Amino acid sequence: MQINNTFIHQANNYRHYAPEKETQKPAVQTDGKNAVETAGTVGMTPQEAIGRAQVHFCAKKEPEIKLTGADENFAKGISEIFRLNPDEVKQTEQLIKDFLQEYQFKTLSDMKSDDIFEYANETAALAESLTETLNLSDFESTVLTSLLIDQIQEGDITKIKFHAGITPVEEHKYVRDFTPFNHIYQKNTDNSENAYNAFIYLENYAKALECKSIFDLFNKENRQFSKELIEEFKNPKYGKLNQNQRIELMLDLIDYSGKTQQERVADINIHKERDIFNDGMGTIVLADKIADKYGIEVSSNLLEILSKRQTKTETHKNGQPAIEIAYIISEKYDLPGYATKDIAKMIEEYENENEPEKFNNLLDALKKNI
Numbered sequence: 001m002q003i004n005n006t007f008i009h010q011a012n013n014y015r016h017y018a019p020e021k022e023t024q025k026p027a028v029q030t031d032g033k034n035a036v037e038t039a040g041t042v043g044m045t046p047q048e049a050i051g052r053a054q055v056h057f058c059a060k061k062e063p064e065i066k067l068t069g070a071d072e073n074f075a076k077g078i079s080e081i082f083r084l085n086p087d088e089v090k091q092t093e094q095l096i097k098d099f100l101q102e103y104q105f106k107t108l109s110d111m112k113s114d115d116i117f118e119y120a121n122e123t124a125a126l127a128e129s130l131t132e133t134l135n136l137s138d139f140e141s142t143v144l145t146s147l148l149i150d151q152i153q154e155g156d157i158t159k160i161k162f163h164a165g166i167t168p169v170e171e172h173k174y175v176r177d178f179t180p181f182n183h184i185y186q187k188n189t190d191n192s193e194n195a196y197n198a199f200i201y202l203e204n205y206a207k208a209l210e211c212k213s214i215f216d217l218f219n220k221e222n223r224q225f226s227k228e229l230i231e232e233f234k235n236p237k238y239g240k241l242n243q244n245q246r247i248e249l250m251l252d253l254i255d256y257s258g259k260t261q262q263e264r265v266a267d268i269n270i271h272k273e274r275d276i277f278n279d280g281m282g283t284i285v286l287a288d289k290i291a292d293k294y295g296i297e298v299s300s301n302l303l304e305i306l307s308k309r310q311t312k313t314e315t316h317k318n319g320q321p322a323i324e325i326a327y328i329i330s331e332k333y334d335l336p337g338y339a340t341k342d343i344a345k346m347i348e349e350y351e352n353e354n355e356p357e358k359f360n361n362l363l364d365a366l367k368k369n370i
Contacts, residue, residue, distance in 0.1 A: 065100060067093065068107045070156035077157055077169045078147060082134060083176055083212075083261065091133055099126045108148070109155045117367065121359070123148060137179040137270035138277075143172055174203045177214045180264035184252040185239075194239035201238055205229060215264075218253040226250070275313035281362050283307045286350055288365040290343060296333050305329055309347060322347035 067075065075096055079089045096108070103122055105111065111119035127148050131141040147168060151157050157168045181199050186192040199214070206214040209222075218226045230250045233241045241249065256264050269275075283306045290306075291298045305328050310319035320328075326343035329335070335343075350358070 065097060065106070067097060067100075070151075071096060071100075071108050073156050073158040074108065074147075074151045077167075078130075078144060080169050081143075081147075081172045081175055082136065082140065084134065088134060092130065095129055095133060096126070099129070108151050109153075111152045117363070119152075120363070123152065124359075135270075137265065137268075138273035139178050139182075140175055141274075143175050147172070174206060174214050176261055177203075179268060179270055180256060180261075181214065181253075183265075183268045184249065184256065188245050188249040188252065189239050189241055191239045191241075194237070198233060198238040201232065202229065215253060215257040215259075218250070218257040223254075226253070269314065272315070275315050279311050279313055279316050280307070282311065282350060282358070283309075285358070285361045285365050286347060288368070289346060289350075289361075290329065293342075293346075294333065294335055294339065301332065302329065305332065306347075311351060322351075 072093075075089070075093045078084075079092055082088075084092060099122075100106065100108070111122060113119055123145075127141065127145045130136070130144060136144060147157055150160060150168065154160060160168055162168070162171055178196075178199055181202070182192075182195045185195040185198060202214045202217060206217055209217070211217060216222065217229060227250070230246050230253075233239055233246055233249065234243075239245075283303055286306050286309075287298045287302050290296070290302070296302070305325060308316075308320050309325045310316060310321055322344040323340070325347060326340045329343055330337075330340040350361070353361070
């Protein structure tokens with residue numbers, strides 16, 4: 001099988017980067033160590049890309065260990081970032097303890113390794129368990145995974161310093177606001193790629209006014225000021241919203257200012273990006289398998305054809321049936337007559353695999369091509 005750069009390019013297409021913040025920040029420093037800066041990004045790290053397909057978490061055992069100071073700081077840090085209530089804080093601490101007990105680690109930093117594959121499964125298991133328990137959106141889960149990797153690599157996220165001495169906890173203070181904001185922004189404009197820039201614009205004002213949420217900018221006390229904020233959205237940088245769009249967005253933001261976090265996301269598919277990602281990873285795995293079996297190249301054409309297949313996710317539930325996809329591939333690559341049936345079976349079998357099996361297939365494909 002011949003593999004070209006299309007494979008890696010396609011993998012990167014499913015990383016879901018948000019636009020970068022408008023100003024670059026100096027390199028992160030942590031007590032004399034260098035760390036990879038992850039603040040503000042929704043891009044997926046290699047560990048997360050590998051781990052997104054692995055959602056199983058081992059059965060809990062009664063923990064007999066206590067969290068180290070560094071891991072206690074991690075638990076407190078993410079509790080503050082995600083605005084957890086007391087019960088959720090206890091759940092978070094318990095999940096970390098259970099994880100350490102189950103995998104026989106003394107601390108999260110025991111997973112530090114130069115090999116991104118060595119503890120990818122374990123890292124993904126903890127991130128996924130926390131995501132599901134705390135009902136985090138895809139955006140929030142990506143930030144959580146980045147924080148977890150920083151904790152593993154650096155030992156204590158509270159020791160990391162970004163520009164002007166800002167910690168990750170301070171940097172990600174409004175992470176829970178992005179998903180509901182993105183929802184109402186896209187509802188009111190056809191220029192959704194500017195949603196993140198618009199969010200950062202509001203986030204900066206919320207930080208300056210020490211608001212608990214960006215939606216506090218639109219409560220009664222700040223109503224006059226908030227009108228001025230929305231006027232700035234006529235700027236092309238923030239979407240070039242017309243007057244009607246600005247008015248509708250303003251009304252939604254005012255409405256959301258009086259809601260709880262749970263109410264703000266009640267009608268949103270907070271895992272839409274995960275569905276898209278998982279379908280994309282399936283596309284890569286299937287392309288790799290088909291290319292291996294028939295000695296063809298993993299090309300952009302093959303990946304594009306497979307990306308249109310029907311899957312069990314909401315996004316692609318109305319895609320093309322496996323037999324149609326298989327026929328198109330067989331015709332495109334002039335494969336033997338039996339290939340159509342075999343490829344269709346391959347696609348159907350992949351859709352019916354459990355998560356560990358999908359994970360192992362993805363891991364095999366990535367190991368061969370990274």
